[in-house]
Amino acid sequence: MPGHVTATVAANGSVYAVGVLVHYEQSEGDPESGPVSTGSTAFVAKWNPTTQRLLWLVQMGSRFRDEGTPAALVVQDSIVYVLGQFDAASQGFGHPVRATGRGDVFVTRLTDHGTHATANWTQPLGYPNRYTWARHLACDGAAVYVAGTTEEVESRLDPATSQWLPRASRAFVAKLTDAGTRALPGWQHTWDVRRGYHEVVALATQRGRVYLATNTWQPTPSPSEPQGWRGEGMLPAHANYRVHLTQFRSQGAGYRIGWTHTEAGQGAGLALAGNALYVTGRADADHAFGHPPADAQDVPGDLFVAKLVVTGTTVQTAWVQRLRGTGHDEYARMPYVAVRGRRVYLAGIFALPRLALDSVVLRNSNRNSGNRNLFVAQLTDAGATSRFDWAHRLGNEHAADFGAFALDGPRLYISGYFQGYRNLPVLLGKQQFLVPYENVGDGVLLQGWLPVGP
Numbered sequence: 001m002p003g004h005v006t007a008t009v010a011a012n013g014s015v016y017a018v019g020v021l022v023h024y025e026q027s028e029g030d031p032e033s034g035p036v037s038t039g040s041t042a043f044v045a046k047w048n049p050t051t052q053r054l055l056w057l058v059q060m061g062s063r064f065r066d067e068g069t070p071a072a073l074v075v076q077d078s079i080v081y082v083l084g085q086f087d088a089a090s091q092g093f094g095h096p097v098r099a100t101g102r103g104d105v106f107v108t109r110l111t112d113h114g115t116h117a118t119a120n121w122t123q124p125l126g127y128p129n130r131y132t133w134a135r136h137l138a139c140d141g142a143a144v145y146v147a148g149t150t151e152e153v154e155s156r157l158d159p160a161t162s163q164w165l166p167r168a169s170r171a172f173v174a175k176l177t178d179a180g181t182r183a184l185p186g187w188q189h190t191w192d193v194r195r196g197y198h199e200v201v202a203l204a205t206q207r208g209r210v211y212l213a214t215n216t217w218q219p220t221p222s223p224s225e226p227q228g229w230r231g232e233g234m235l236p237a238h239a240n241y242r243v244h245l246t247q248f249r250s251q252g253a254g255y256r257i258g259w260t261h262t263e264a265g266q267g268a269g270l271a272l273a274g275n276a277l278y279v280t281g282r283a284d285a286d287h288a289f290g291h292p293p294a295d296a297q298d299v300p301g302d303l304f305v306a307k308l309v310v311t312g313t314t315v316q317t318a319w320v321q322r323l324r325g326t327g328h329d330e331y332a333r334m335p336y337v338a339v340r341g342r343r344v345y346l347a348g349i350f351a352l353p354r355l356a357l358d359s360v361v362l363r364n365s366n367r368n369s370g371n372r373n374l375f376v377a378q379l380t381d382a383g384a385t386s387r388f389d390w391a392h393r394l395g396n397e398h399a400a401d402f403g404a405f406a407l408d409g410p411r412l413y414i415s416g417y418f419q420g421y422r423n424l425p426v427l428l429g430k431q432q433f434l435v436p437y438e439n440v441g442d443g444v445l446l447q448g449w450l451p452v453g454p
Contacts, residue, residue, distance in 0.1 A: 007404035007447070009413040010075040014055070015047045015447070017404075018070035018082055021059065042070045042084055044093075044110060046117065049449075056116045060084075060108075061091030072137040079178075080110040080117070081144060083137040092122035101130040102153050107137070107144060109178060123183035125174060129153050136203035138210070143250060144176040144183070145210055147203045149193070169193050171200055173212055175250060187255045189248065201243075201335075202270040209258070210248040211277060213267040217241045243267035243281055247310070259313045265304065268335040271344075276318075277308040278344060280334045283322070303334045303355075305346055307381065319384050323348075323377075324356040331372050336405035338412075344379040345412060345452065347405045357388040365393070374400050374416050378452060392450070403447070410454055415447035 005019035020040045042060035047053070070084035086106050089098045093108050104126030110117045126132045127150050134148025151169045171193050175186030194216075202213040218240045243266055247258035269280040283302045303323040309316050325332060334348030351372050355362045364373050377391035394400065394416060403415035 005403055005415075006070065006072060007413075007415055008073060008075060008406045009404075009408040011077075013049065013408065015049055015413070016073060016075050016080055017045050017047065018073045018084070019043060019045075020069060040069075042082075042086075044070070044073070044080060044082055044108075044117070046112060049447075055114070056112075058093060058110060058117050058119060060086075060093050071135040074137055074139045075112075076139055078112045080112055081137060081139055082106075082108045082110070083134060083146060084108075085133055086124075092124075093119035095119060095122040097122050097124040099124065100126045100128050101132055101150075103131045103133065105132050105134045105146060105148060107146060107176060107183065109183070120180065121182050123176060126150075134200075136200060138203045138205040140205040140208065140210075140250075142178040143186070143205070143208075144178055145173065145203060145205055145250075146176070147171075147173045147200045147212055149198075149200060150190075169198070171198060171214065173203075173210065173248065175210075175255070186253050187250070189255065189257075201267050204270040204272050205250075206272045208250050210250055210255075211270055211272065212246045212248070213270055213279065214244045214246075215241060215266045216244065217266070241266045243279070245277070245279070245308075245315070259310075259315060261308070261315045268333055268348075269337040271337040271339045273339040275310050276339075277310055277315075278337050278339055279306045279308060280304070280337045280346060280348075281306075282332055282334070303332055303348060303350075305334070305337065305344065305379065307386075319386050321358075321379060321386055321388070323350075325350060325352045325354070336402065338405070338407045340407055342381045343452070344381055345376070345407065346379065347374065347376045347402065347414070349374055349400070349402070355391075357391045360388055360391045362391055362393045372400050374402060376405075376412060376414060376450060408449065411449040411451055413447070413449055418446060 005017050007015055007017040009015050021043050022040045043057055045057040046055045048055055069086070070082050072083040074081045084106055085103060086097070087099060087103050089096065090106070092106060093110070097106060104124050106122055106124050108122045109120045111120055125146060130150045130152055132148065132150040134146050136147040138145045149169060149171050157163070169192070170190045172188055172190040174188040177184040177186050197217055199215045200212065201215055204211045241264065243263050245261040245267070248255050249258045265281050265283045267279055267281040271278040281304060283304055302325055304320055306320040307318040309318050323334070329350055329352045331349055331351035334346055336347035338345045349372050350362070351364065353364050355375065357377055362373070362375055364371060374394035375391055376394065378389045379386055380389055394414070401417045403417060404413065406413045
């Protein structure tokens with residue numbers, strides 16, 4: 001059975017997906033209890049949406065408990081790169097690898113032959129006696145970039161104070177060079193971070209320039225929220241957030257930092273178009289990207305998209321557009337952004353009763369607190385007068401989450417997870433899908449294409 005799936009659509013129209021196959025066996029001790037999980041295996045698959053046929057599927061290993069967990073994939077022509085995590089040792093898609101720490105990252109290259117695929121190499125990335133994890137992968141020709149975090153396995157005792165020190169954490173960006181049958185190590189850049197208050201959120205590359213977005217924050221408790229905290233998908237209402245943008249200039253086995261730029265708020269997604277850098281995120285209690293709130297309706301938690309123009313080592317904000325909610329929305333996020341010409345396509349999640357994109361207002365399908373709806377929107381880049389052209393809500397009366405978002409010529413490819421019961425409708429713009437199962441538990445994956453014109 002597949003677990004959570006990450007997917008993208010390639011230039012040839014095929015859908016490529018990575019996920020986890022969970023293995024089940026009948027319990028020997030109590031046959032009446034039903035099948036039990038015996039492990040999981042990462043997989044990569046190619047699907048033809050026209051014929052609705054699975055063309056090929058490649059597993060990371062054939063034995064149980066490989067624990068390979070894919071996190072991202074990039075498709076370049078007939079080459080598929082996969083990023084994921086693994087523990088101890090793994091068959092690595094036919095190329096055995098062993099972790100140097102308690103948990104490492106792997107990058108695998110596969111060649112798509114149409115109706116089957118072969119794995120060319122699997123390269124582990126890790127540090128001795130540390131946990132290493134990464135979710136961000138970007139490719140620029142034969143250059144493969146990975147960004148993530150590494151952390152000490154155990155805390156250390158400070159001999160001066162006899163107090164336990166927090167486990168040291170570092171963020172990193174690493175480059176590999178694809179040599180066809182193997183990966184050649186390139187450069188890596190690491191920096192110390194404060195554990196729990198730093199997150200790498202986006203990675204993009206273009207013509208030897210690598211762009212990284214990271215978030216830092218410092219919770220500041222208030223009487224109504226005595227403990228600033230951050231759970232999965234949730235952010236405290238009162239915190240000093242900063243998004244840090246960094247450009248690396250990659251040159252063979254070396255690199256140099258071109259510039260760094262810091263703004264208020266939190267970053268979520270990046271997209272490149274020439275010398276323009278589009279950044280998505282959510283505003284903090286203060287303004288974002290040099291633009292103060294336009295009116296009293298601006299509140300912490302509003303989403304934003306900003307365009308920055310890069311000229312050499314100078315970075316200037318061209319414009320910022322806000323997506324206005326009705327208060328602090330702990331679920332609100334907008335990690336997906338894609339650009340084609342002057343059209344900017346965005347996708348995200350909101351949980352409050354309404355979300356306003358200029359004159360377009362999306363209303364939540366359920367007023368219950370915490371009900372998450374997906375949305376997609378188009379904005380035309382017209383400088384300071386940029387406005388949203390349209391927006392569509394995706395969802396039903398139960399929670400939802402994104403699986404994938406990608407441009408496919410004149411269409412947007414969208415997939416998402418929706419909870420609910422059989423025959424419960426799920427809206428994608430004016431299209432309606434039906435949940436096919438009695439009770440989908442963690443969610444059923446639905447995918448579709450939304451026409452967006454030339």
